[in-house]
Amino acid sequence: MTLRPRQFDLIVFDWDGTLFDSTALITRCIQAACADVGVAVPSDADASYVIGMGLIEALQHAAPGLARDRYPELGNRYRHHYFARQHEIVLFEGTLEMLQALKRRNHWLAVATGKSRRGLDEALNSVQLKGVFDGTRTADETASKPDPLMLLELMRAFGTEPERTLMIGDTTHDLQLAANAGTARVGVSYGAHEPASFEAFGPLHVAHSVPDLHDWLERHA
Secondary structure, eight states: OOOOOSSOSEEEEOOBTTTBOOHHHHHHHHHHHHHHHTSOOOOHHHHHHTBTBOHHHHHHHHOTTSOGGGHHHHHHHHHHHHHHHGGGOOBOTTHHHHHHHHHHTTOEEEEEESSOHHHHHHHHHHTTOTTTOSEEEETTTSOOTTSTHHHHHHHHHHTOOGGGEEEEESSHHHHHHHHHHTOEEEEETTSSSOGGGGGGGOOSOEESSHHHHHHHHHHHO
């Protein structure tokens, strides 16, 4: 007989900075792209703040002084730098074991990310995660965070209610997404945003490492 998960049927993860150790690379690629097009290079804090948004929304925040018709050019330069170095990125240590443990407990697992579909699919292939996730949504196929649409779509796909859904992410965009969708949320402090900024969104927990997150999920999810 299949055991029902303790509290959440569907657990949705952000990707960059939550499962994938990519925050530093994304920050550097945003800065390099800005330098390429001759716009002011954002600070590390400003460049990392936009992680989790859709690419164009992120670049509009990171480079507000650029003419609107040049954002596609800036996006192309970002992709150039990112795809040239994406092989350097790996899962946070312990992530695969955590996901496999959740699968054994019969949770549905999904990803809601600001990445493009191409970017997510390449990342999933590169770390051999095909088949681990039951569903995914990317910013270029639905609304960008913190609009709740990607999370609402995932809940609709699995027939789950907000009270049976958990969103986990490393940015305020992720936690606001969850709040807007009416789901529970957990933050992780090892990604792009300072954990003090999570308090306004009422997370059930803020994990300071993947083992910390794994332990919390074992006890509470």
